[in-house]
Amino acid sequence: MAQPKDFGYGEEQEMLKDSARRFMEDKQPLLALRASIKGTEDPYFGESRTGSYDKAVWNEMIGLGWTALAVPEAAGGVGMNLVTAIAVAEEVGRAGMPTPLTSTLQSTFVLRESGTDSAMSWLSKIAEGTSMALAIYGEDGSLEADSTDITVSNGKLNGTSWYVQDLQKIDSLLVAAKDEGAVKLYCVDLKVSGVDLQFDRIVDLTRDQGRVTFNDVSAECVCEDGASTLQKAMPALLTLISADIAGGCEWLLQATAEYAKVRTQFDRPIGFFQAVKHPIVNMMILGDQTRSLVYAAACAYDTDPDNSHKAAHLAKSSASDTAEFCANRATQLHGGIGFTWEHDVQIYHKRVMHSQQLFGDGIWQREKAATYF
Amino acid sequence: MASTETTEQREFREYCSAWLIEHKPPPTKIPLPQAAYEVTSEDHRSYLVDWQAKCYEAGLIATDVPKEYGGHGHDHFQQIASTEVRRANAPYFINWIGLGMAAPTLLAHGTEEQRKTFLPPIFSGEEIWCQGFSEPGAGSDLVSLQTSAVKDGDNWVVNGSKVWTSLGHFAKWMLLLARTDKNDRYNGITYFIGPMEAQGVTVQPIHKMTGESGFNEVFLEDVVVPDHYRIDEVGKGWQVAMSTLTNERGAGTGVGAIANSESPFAAIEQLIALAKREKRNGRTLWEDPVWRDKLIKLYERTEAATQNFRRLGVKELNGGAMRIPLQGKLTGSELGQALHQTALSMLGMKSSLYIGDPNAEEDGRWALGYMNTYTGTISGGSSEIQRNILGERVLGLPKTK
Numbered sequence: 177m178a179q180p181k182d183f184g185y186g187e188e189q190e191m192l193k194d195s196a197r198r199f200m201e202d203k204q205p206l207l208a209l210r211a212s213i214k215g216t217e218d219p220y221f222g223e224s225r226t227g228s229y230d231k232a233v234w235n236e237m238i239g240l241g242w243t244a245l246a247v248p249e250a251a252g253g254v255g256m257n258l259v260t261a262i263a264v265a266e267e268v269g270r271a272g273m274p275t276p277l278t279s280t281l282q283s284t285f286v287l288r289e290s291g292t293d294s295a296m297s298w299l300s301k302i303a304e305g306t307s308m309a310l311a312i313y314g315e316d317g318s319l320e321a322d323s324t325d326i327t328v329s330n331g332k333l334n335g336t337s338w339y340v341q342d343l344q345k346i347d348s349l350l351v352a353a354k355d356e357g358a359v360k361l362y363c364v365d366l367k368v369s370g371v372d373l374q375f376d377r378i379v380d381l382t383r384d385q386g387r388v389t390f391n392d393v394s395a396e397c398v399c400e401d402g403a404s405t406l407q408k409a410m411p412a413l414l415t416l417i418s419a420d421i422a423g424g425c426e427w428l429l430q431a432t433a434e435y436a437k438v439r440t441q442f443d444r445p446i447g448f449f450q451a452v453k454h455p456i457v458n459m460m461i462l463g464d465q466t467r468s469l470v471y472a473a474a475c476a477y478d479t480d481p482d483n484s485h486k487a488a489h490l491a492k493s494s495a496s497d498t499a500e501f502c503a504n505r506a507t508q509l510h511g512g513i514g515f516t517w518e519h520d521v522q523i524y525h526k527r528v529m530h531s532q533q534l535f536g537d538g539i540w541q542r543e544k545a546a547t548y549f
Numbered sequence: 550m551a552s553t554e555t556t557e558q559r560e561f562r563e564y565c566s567a568w569l570i571e572h573k574p575p576p577t578k579i580p581l582p583q584a585a586y587e588v589t590s591e592d593h594r595s596y597l598v599d600w601q602a603k604c605y606e607a608g609l610i611a612t613d614v615p616k617e618y619g620g621h622g623h624d625h626f627q628q629i630a631s632t633e634v635r636r637a638n639a640p641y642f643i644n645w646i647g648l649g650m651a652a653p654t655l656l657a658h659g660t661e662e663q664r665k666t667f668l669p670p671i672f673s674g675e676e677i678w679c680q681g682f683s684e685p686g687a688g689s690d691l692v693s694l695q696t697s698a699v700k701d702g703d704n705w706v707v708n709g710s711k712v713w714t715s716l717g718h719f720a721k722w723m724l725l726l727a728r729t730d731k732n733d734r735y736n737g738i739t740y741f742i743g744p745m746e747a748q749g750v751t752v753q754p755i756h757k758m759t760g761e762s763g764f765n766e767v768f769l770e771d772v773v774v775p776d777h778y779r780i781d782e783v784g785k786g787w788q789v790a791m792s793t794l795t796n797e798r799g800a801g802t803g804v805g806a807i808a809n810s811e812s813p814f815a816a817i818e819q820l821i822a823l824a825k826r827e828k829r830n831g832r833t834l835w836e837d838p839v840w841r842d843k844l845i846k847l848y849e850r851t852e853a854a855t856q857n858f859r860r861l862g863v864k865e866l867n868g869g870a871m872r873i874p875l876q877g878k879l880t881g882s883e884l885g886q887a888l889h890q891t892a893l894s895m896l897g898m899k900s901s902l903y904i905g906d907p908n909a910e911e912d913g914r915w916a917l918g919y920m921n922t923y924t925g926t927i928s929g930g931s932s933e934i935q936r937n938i939l940g941e942r943v944l945g946l947p948k949t950k
Contacts, residue, residue, distance in 0.1 A: 182863045190865045426868075433944040447946035454936040456944060461876055464868075465853035471866065472856040490849045497846075542845035543838060549821055549845075 183475040184259045193263035199240070200271035203233050206520055209274055213381060217517055225377065227344030227384025229274040234345070238305035242277060246284045251299035257478040258285070258412050262419035262470060269423025272520075272527055274382045276345040278416055279309035283350045285412035286310065290361060290399035298348075298363045298398060307345060308363070310413075311337035311388055312352040312406065319536040321406035326353040326390060331397075333362060333390040341534070343373060343386035351388075351395065352402055359402035362395035369393075380530035381523055411488035414541075415473045417534050418488075418495035422470050424528040425463045425498050428506040431521060432456055435510055446509075455505045462498040469494045486548040493541035499528035500538075562629050568607050569637035574600055583918055585641045586715035587763040589754075594719055597643035601674030609634060610648065611672040614656070619669030638815075646716060647671035647678035651724055658740070658781040658789050667722070667742065679720035681711040681743055681767065682790065689934050691726075692734055692787060696769060698727035698741065705729075705741065705779070707772040713928060717752045717765035720745045725774070726786050738786035742778040743769075759920045794930065816888045817851045820844060820895065827895055834895055847891060850884050872943045879935035882925030889919035 212228035237243070246261045247253020261281050268277055284302055287295040302308060314325040315338050326335040333353055340349065351362045364371065370393040375386040399405045433456055436447030446452045473491035476484040503525040507514040514521045536544070554562070577596055582588055588597065604610050612627040614620020642648060652671050655664050670676035687694040696709025707727055714723070723743035730737030745752070749772040754762040781789050821844055824834040834840040857873050857880075860866050867873055892915040893900040902909035903916055926932045940946040 181859060183859070183866075185863050185866060193865075429944075433940075433946060436946055445947045447940065447944075448949060450933070450937065450949055453940040453946050453949065454933070456946065457936045457939045460872070460939065460944065461880060464857060464873060464876065465850065465880075467866070468856035468860045469849070469853050471860060471863075472852075490845075490852055493845070493849050494853060538846075539842060542842045542849070545845050545848075546841040549848075 179475050179480050183471040184257065184478055185263070185471065189260050189263045192260060193267060195240075196242075196264045196267040197270070199236075200267055200273055203230070203271075203273075205230070205233070205271055205273040205275075206523060208233075209272075209381065209523070219377075225381075227274070227342070227375065229276075229345055234275060234307075235305075237275065237277060243280055243284075243305055243307070244303035246281055246288070247299045247303040248288060248296070251296045251303060253299065253303040258415060258474040259471065259478055261285075261412075262415055262474045265416045265419040266423040266467075266470075269420035269527075269531075270427050272382050272424065272427065272524055274345070274384075276307040276309065276342040278420055279342045279346065280307045282310055282409075282413045282416055283308035285416075286350055286361070286406060286409040287363075287398060289405045289409040292398055292400075294363070294396050295398040298396075301348075306347045307342070308348045308350055309340055309342050309346045310352075311340045311349045313337065313339045319540055321352070321410065322354075322359045322403045324352040324354060324359065326351055328353040328355045328360065328362070328395075331394060333364070333393045333395050336387055336389045338387050339376075340386055340388050342384060343388065344375060344384045349388065350398070351390075352406065353395075358400075359406070360397055361399035361402040361405060363398050364390075364393060364395045378530070380526045382527045383530060410535075411473060411477045411484040414488040414492040414535055415470060415477060417531055418466065418470045418473070418491045421495040421499045421528050421531045422463065422467045424524050424531070425459070425466065425502040428502045428521070428524050428528070429456070429459045429463055431524075432459065432506045432509050439511075452509055455509065459502045459505055462494075462501055466491070466494045466498040486545055489541045489545035489548075492535065493538045493545060496532045496536075496538035496541065499532040503528050558626070558629060561623075561626050562633060565609060565630050565633035566637070568609070569633060569639055572603060572607070573637055573639050580912075581640060582761065582763070583914065583921060584924070585643050585645045586924065587761050587921070588643060588716070589718065589762055594643065597640060598674040598677075600640050601642045601644060604634070604639075604642070605672045605674070610642070611652075611668075614652070614668070614672075618656070618664045619672055642674070643716075643719075644671060644674045644677050646680050646724070647674075647676070647722075650680060651678045651722070654724065654740075654780065654789060654792065657792055658785075660777070662777070663742070663780070676721040677716055677719045678722045678724065679714050679717045679745070679767075681714060681723040681725040683713045683928075684710060685712050685766075689931050691790075692738070694726055694728060694738065696725075696727045697731075698729050698739060698774065700729075700776075701773075703776050705774045705776065707741070707743070707769050707774055709769050711767040711769070712765075713755070714752070714765045714767045715763060717745070717767050718754060718762075723767070726790055729783055729786075733784070735787050736784045738790070739783050740780040740786035740789045741774050742780060743772070743774060744778070747772050747774075749773075757920070758923075759917055761917075814851055814855070816885070816892075817844070817848050820847070820888060820892055823892065823895055827897075829897070840895070843891060847884070847888055850880075850887070854880060854884065869943060875935075875939055875943060878925075878929060879932055879939070882922065883932060885925055886919070886922035889915060889922050893919055 208230050213225055216222045216225040244253040245256050249255040265278055287299050312324055314323045317339055326333055326337055348366055349364045351364055352359055353362055370391040372389040373386055378385050436452055437445050439446050469491040473487040476487040506521050507525055510521050513519050581593055608621045609630040611620040612623050612630050616622040652668060655667055682691060684694050698705040698707045723745055725741040725743030726738055728737055729739040749770040751768040753766045755764055755766055756762050824840055824844055827834050861873050896910055899910050900916060904913035937949050941948050
């Protein structure tokens with residue numbers, strides 16, 4: 177129950193966060209994104225959109241050791257904790273960066289919780305740069321860890337997994353499958369035969385998503401007790417996505433505040449008017465609440481497992497509501513320009529609202545949190 | 550709780566917690582009001598002054614203040630003592646304006662003589678302080694205050710009136726802002742130590758919407774204030790006042806437990822307990838997902854306040870020195886109000902029953918508390934003013950005058 181007062185956030189974390197921030201600012205991911213999606217704007221007549229990202233930038237991120245960050249040292253990783261991982265995830269969110277990093281970090285924490293030899297060998301691959309995403313949702317998008325529609329018999333996977341994130345960017349999947357009712361976890365290389373990918377057309381431009389159908393696919397079991405392992409890793413999954421939201425909402429706050437200083441109407445910068453000023457302050461207040469709860473949740477996961485679920489549900493509850501509010505106010509207060517494709521507000525708006533639903537929105541999280549009272 | 554504590558800090562924490570267990574006084578016959586600013590009875594006054602004096606003597610107040618000013622001369626121990634006082638659920642300190650505002654102001658701006666004279670009786674509770682900022686015509690627009698101070702030899706002659714003066718009926722001293730130059734809005738204000746027992750001072754209680762009194766209107770008629778009661782230079786009053794308000798808004802480090810009423814954590818925990826026993830249609834409110842959602846949202850906001858405070862200790866994660874501290878008063882008071890509104894809603898028809906009704910839940914404390922939350926959202930710069938300050942000072946938005 178002894179949690180460090182400083183969340184375990186020290187010099188090392190700050191240096192990493194700072195370098196992640198400078199790296200992503202330097203790469204200007206949104207410029208690259210815009211170039212790659214040119215011509216896909218129109219949902220009726222536009223070209224089909226691909227989950228574009230800059231593979232060279234991703235290779236640089238691997239080179240910087242970010243996939244190895246949370247991989248245990250025994251598997252060739254750096255062995256850092258969740259507080260360290262969310263420092264990077266927050267910067268990914270602030271940059272709105274299209275990258276399979278968050279999915280890969282989430283998979284890493286599930287494999288860590290499993291801890292089997294086979295899980296460790298997949299963790300070594302991640303440390304070397306293999307990206308991975310979670311395939312745990314069924315068609316109804318139910319948020320329970322054991323809601324998968326995939327079945328397994330004689331070591332072969334069958335069925336379809338829905339809402340898989342970053343499907344066009346990743347190398348491998350961590351799949352939840354039912355073996356006569358018991359959920360087990362499997363790792364699959366995306367290139368093996370029998371794996372069929374269908375890409376969704378989604379609102380968020382910075383991510384991609386899709387369905388994966390398995391036809392008698394041989395896969396390696398990395399965990400026999402999948403339901404409880406997913407449950408143990410859930411605080412890490414929730415906290416990572418909440419950190420991404422915290423970063424994105426800080427961008428929305430700063431962009432809106434800057435706009436309110438330069439946009440003039442009725443002979444004054446619009447930030448002079450309290451009808452504009454006060455909601456911007458409210459964005460900051462909600463963002464700060466989320467940020468504090470996110471660091472608290474990460475610290476609870478790292479040092480105080482008994483309280484980690486409650487803390488993570490509170491963090492994602494706050495993050496989800498903050499996402500909705502900040503996206504809404506940012507677009508509204510930017511006025512007409514905020515409603516256009518041209519302005520970056522729409523990109524962040526869509527990203528944080530996608531994140532709002534990932535692993536359950538605020539209402540879902542509060543219902544989960546209530547079980548700890 | 551904190552693994553980063555030094556041995557000395559841990560020992561001091563253990564000392565505070567043991568001392569509080571041993572010395573926490575038995576409750577008063579008539580329950581204390583919910584907050585220090587509502588104390589009006591002489592019994593409560595002497596009980597609370599006695600308690601504050603004991604805590605001061607034990608080293609729980611003025612812990613980090615240098616010894617020459619009556620403090621205990623430690624370094625970074627005050628927060629430990631304050632946390633333990635809150636944790637022990639001990640009575641509040643009646644001289645909260647003295648501790649929270651007068652002492653930090655005197656330490657930062659007072660003369661050597663003022664510090665040596667005024668600080669020790671602030672700490673012991675022997676001399677109660679009140680705040681003379683607001684006037685009938687100067688509330689949120691504080692800088693328009695009209696009470697005047699005119700120099701007369703070595704003295705100043707003060708005329709005017711102050712309003713919403715909490716503890717004015719017990720106070721020996723007032724943090725007094727008066728206009729010394731009618732032609733300079735900001736630089737025409739000077740800060741004084743106002744003698745409440747001087748000739749020409751009349752204190753008249755004001756009754757709040759709760760029916761309680763506790764604050765006052767104070768009339769100042771040719772009140773003589775010696776020049777050595779002036780704090781800082783003539784015309785510097787506004788700047789000094791801003792530093793006092795920083796303390797009032799929860800940003801200051803303080804010299805004693807600032808909390809003058811119960812913590813929101815206690816409130817949300819009581820609300821959840823209430824939900825588990827209060828019934829509608831044969832089931833408890835807690836069995837209703839709508840109520841669970843509402844209550845967990847409030848718990849989340851309460852927890853966020855605690856974690857914001859914790860994040861203050863990690864500079865790199867603050868996004869600027871004043872960003873989190875300046876939110877404290879605004880979010881704390883609005884959370885308190887939401888908690889009380891929710892309690893009334895949970896009580897349903899029972900929320901109509903007030904103090905003195907035999908069927909009232911906890912003798913009407915939720916209704917009383919609800920009404921009193923407006924003290925938090927209006928005084929010390931209303932929530933609207935707080936949002937202006939945050940927008941302007943933290944986000945750099947244009948000033949709303």
